[in-house]
Amino acid sequence: xxxxxxxxxxxxxxxxxxxxxxxxxxxxxxxxxxxxxxxxxxxxxxxxxxxxxxxxxxxxxxxxxxxxxxxxxxxxxxxxxxxxxxxxxxxxxxxxxxxxxxxxxxxxxxxxxxxxxxxxxxxxxxxxxxxxxxxxxxxxxxxxxxxxxxxxxxxxxxx
Amino acid sequence: xxxxxxxxxxxxxxxxxxxxxxxxxxxxxxxxxxxxxxxxxxxxxxxxxxxxxxxxxxxxxxxxxxxxxxxxxxxxxxxxxxxxxxxxxxxxxxxxxxxxxxxxxxxxxxxxxxxxxxxxxxxxxxxxxxxxxxxxxxxxxxxxxxxxxxxxxxxxxxx
DNA sequence: ATAATAAGGATAATCATTATCCGCTTTAGT
DNA sequence: ACTAAAGCGGATAATGATTATCCTTATTAT
Numbered sequence: 001x002x003x004x005x006x007x008x009x010x011x012x013x014x015x016x017x018x019x020x021x022x023x024x025x026x027x028x029x030x031x032x033x034x035x036x037x038x039x040x041x042x043x044x045x046x047x048x049x050x051x052x053x054x055x056x057x058x059x060x061x062x063x064x065x066x067x068x069x070x071x072x073x074x075x076x077x078x079x080x081x082x083x084x085x086x087x088x089x090x091x092x093x094x095x096x097x098x099x100x101x102x103x104x105x106x107x108x109x110x111x112x113x114x115x116x117x118x119x120x121x122x123x124x125x126x127x128x129x130x131x132x133x134x135x136x137x138x139x140x141x142x143x144x145x146x147x148x149x150x151x152x153x154x155x156x157x158x159x
Numbered sequence: 160x161x162x163x164x165x166x167x168x169x170x171x172x173x174x175x176x177x178x179x180x181x182x183x184x185x186x187x188x189x190x191x192x193x194x195x196x197x198x199x200x201x202x203x204x205x206x207x208x209x210x211x212x213x214x215x216x217x218x219x220x221x222x223x224x225x226x227x228x229x230x231x232x233x234x235x236x237x238x239x240x241x242x243x244x245x246x247x248x249x250x251x252x253x254x255x256x257x258x259x260x261x262x263x264x265x266x267x268x269x270x271x272x273x274x275x276x277x278x279x280x281x282x283x284x285x286x287x288x289x290x291x292x293x294x295x296x297x298x299x300x301x302x303x304x305x306x307x308x309x310x311x312x313x314x315x316x317x318x
Numbered sequence: 319a320t321a322a323t324a325a326g327g328a329t330a331a332t333c334a335t336t337a338t339c340c341g342c343t344t345t346a347g348t
Numbered sequence: 349a350c351t352a353a354a355g356c357g358g359a360t361a362a363t364g365a366t367t368a369t370c371c372t373t374a375t376t377a378t
Contacts, residue, residue, distance in 0.1 A: 002365090003160050003249045003274075004335070011270060012254050027354065036257040041337050047356075060345030061353040076273060090162045095171050098195040100297075100304040110297055111170060114235060115162075118284035125277035138259075138269055145259040158354095161334085163366070186323065200368050206325070219376030220322045324375080331368070338361070348351080 006045045006083045009037050011134070013046070014079060017055060018071045018135055019150055024157040025064035034152065045083060052082030062158045071132035080126055089122075090115035165204045165242045168196050170290075172205070173238060174297065176214060177230045177290055178305075178312055184223035189315040193308075204242060211241030221317045230291035239285055248281075249274035 013031050020026055032042035046065055049055045056068045067074070092109040096102070139146050172190050179185055191201035205224055208214045215227045226233070251268040255261070298305050 001160065001162050001243050001248060002246070005252050005254075006336085008249075008252055008254050008270060012258050016258070029354085034258055035254050037254075038337055040339080041335095043355075044336090044357095050355095057355060058345090059343070059353095059355045061351095062346060063344080063354045065355090076270075084160050087161070089160060090167075093164050093167055095164075095167050095194050095196075096297075099171050099175070099193055100301055100308060102301065102304065108300070110293055110300075111167060111235075114284065114288050118281045121284050122277045122281035125273065125280050129273050134269055138255075142259055142261065145261065149259060165367085188323085197368055199370080200366090202324075203326095203367090209324095216324060217376090218322095218324045218374070220320090221377055222323045222375080224324090320378085322375100322377085325373080327370100327372085329368100329370080331366100333366075334364090336361100336363070339359085341356105341358090343356070344354080346351100346353085348349100 001089075003080075004083060007080055009035055009042065010045050010049060010079050010083050011076060011131075013042075014049070014054065014067065014074065014131055015135055015138065016149070016153065017065060017067045018131055019146075019153055020066055020157055024159050025058050025062070025066045026153065026157050027064040030156040031065070034149075048082050049079070052078065054078060054082060064158060071135060072130050074131040075127050076129045076131075076134070077123055077126035080123075088116065089119050160248075162239075163242060166239055168194055168201065169204050169208060169238050169242050170235060170293070172201075173208070173213065173226070173233065173290055174294060175308070175312065176224060176226045177294055178309055179225055179316055183316040183318050184217050184221070184225045185312065185316050186223040190224070193311065207241050208238070211237065213237055213241060223317060230294060231289050233290040234286050235288045235290075235293070236282055236285035239282075247275065248278050 012035055016031055016034065017026060028043050028046050029039050031046075032039040035042070037045075046055070046057070050057050050065075053068055054074055055065050057063065057065050090111070092112050094109075096109050096111075171194055175190055175193065176185060187202050187205050188198050190205075191198040194201070196204075205214070205216070209216050209224075212227055213233055214224050216222065216224050249270070251271050253268075255268050255270075
């Protein structure tokens with residue numbers, strides 16, 4: 001039971017896009033290189049972020065990606081959800097049914113309630129932090145490195 | 160990102176063992192049949208529960224498994240931990256490092272803190288419920304079915 | 319001694335995740 | 349209009365974790 005690495009990559013990808021000037025756009029390949037991710041698969045991740053309305057894509061020769069929302073309005077949870085999907089961490093396999101030989105009607109499952117509560121507790125923490133607050137943190141911790149990243153972005157961005 | 164089905168099976172296995180009279184023991188194969196689980200793989204799960212000191216095993220011709228602790232002292236979390244292991248839900252792949260070209264020293268990772276907090280929030284819910292409370296619930300919901308299960312246990316148990 | 323059971327290792331089957339490839343569409347620049 | 353650079357979407361392969369099976373050994377009641 002491990003979170004997909006795609007979530008981590010997506011969060012940092014969005015942090016990079018957050019540093020992009022307005023109207024500018026960054027090609028997916030540039031981002032994947034900076035993150036050390038597989039370019040082709042990383043494009044699939046970006047697609048999911050687009051589908052989730054977190055970023056927008058511009059096709060064509062000067063195309064690329066940029067944020068769709070303000071960083072304060074993108075929660076880590078949104079990114080998690082975009083990549084992992086809405087499927088819950090636990091899904092009953094009906095073991096209780098077999099064990100007690102239950103009728104179809106009463107399909108309740110002891111564990112399901114508890115697990116749902118646990119999951120929503122987990123999610124609520126992910127909902128607290130936004131891209132804006134992450135960027136603040138990272139900028140306070142490594143202002144110099146962020147500066148360098150800014151310059152790299154200016155090289156690679158288009159428009 | 161899905162919890163192993165082994166967690167669900169283990170929880171219900173332990174609920175069955177909880178209904179076992181003192182000194183009695185239940186063969187692993189009987190349990191797996193009742194749960195509709197693969198017998199050989201289910202034995203592996205039982206081994207993990209033994210290693211975690213949640214149940215004890217008795218080898219030999221009248222052998223089987225029984226609870227090691229009182230049901231009030233077995234939390235759902237203990238079972239989860241026994242099966243899933245202590246590995247956390249999120250583990251950083253060092254994407255941030257590559258992105259900012261960080262030195263080894265400052266190996267902190269933005270996301271790791273948040274994810275750890277989320278995970279401990281998730282776990283704290285699993286720590287609330289015990290086998291005893293689960294048994295109460297199930298017995299209140301399906302007293303008749305539990306009765307039937309009791310009888311089945313009396314047939315299958317040994318010692 | 320035999321039979322039933324757990325223990326443990328090796329290995330296979332299955333499934334989700336990650337990765338690659340290819341053909342298509344869109345658009346800026348010439 | 350043509351070309352090149354980018355995103356889009358489908359098919360498919362590679363990888364890795366989970367689940368499942370098999371076989372051999374150890375333990376113990378009869």
